[in-house]
Amino acid sequence: AQSVAQPEDQVNVAEGNPLTVKCTYSVSGNPYLFWYVQYPNRGLQFLLKYITGDNLVKGSYGFEAEFNKSQTSFHLKKPSALVSDSALYFCAVRDFDTGGFKTIFGAGTRLFVKA
């Protein structure tokens, strides 16, 4: 079965420092991986995705993620965190076990950036 795990409930980082939000996945074939961000009382917003190609994917708001097949990871990174990056982040994988129509979301990681 396809699955995605976010091992950290919360990540704390100081403004200006680099940030990493971790994600690992388990799929039976080639993974289609996504990162989304959610601000309070809002819907999720798409940040970036890996489908194929370069392992380093760049996305919105200065975020990037590195696909690592050997470690089955897709960690979200940003070189310099902003207070406004504080939000809930979701890693997700397309569920091909059920035809690809569904997306499996991780439990979410809350990022706090302190000024």
Place this chain on the structure above:
Amino acid sequence: SQTIHQWPATLVQPVGSPLSLECTVEGTSNPNLYWYRQAAGRGLQLLFYSVGIGQISSEVPQNLSASRPQDRQFILSSKKLLLSDSGFYLCACTGTGGTLNTEAFFGQGTRLTVV
């Protein structure tokens, strides 16, 4: 790109009352449509998804139902609300049926409180 319109933003309903949440999509045709519920600001639970008009797949047995009367309209309903139906409901869409590498677009959500 797609735009999801979801309303109302907040709703307070008494136990036993009916529910109707509506979601409409702009900017695409024949989208896959989804209803999620998010409890306590964390993980997403997929409730229903639809790959076409009149086609509804239910993920979990519950007090809710969904309908898709038009290509870009998705409705979440209940005949009698329970306290446990409280939560943050999100409508989402992905690209047309065979485009499995597309990201999901989310509405702004409806916060339902059953009292």
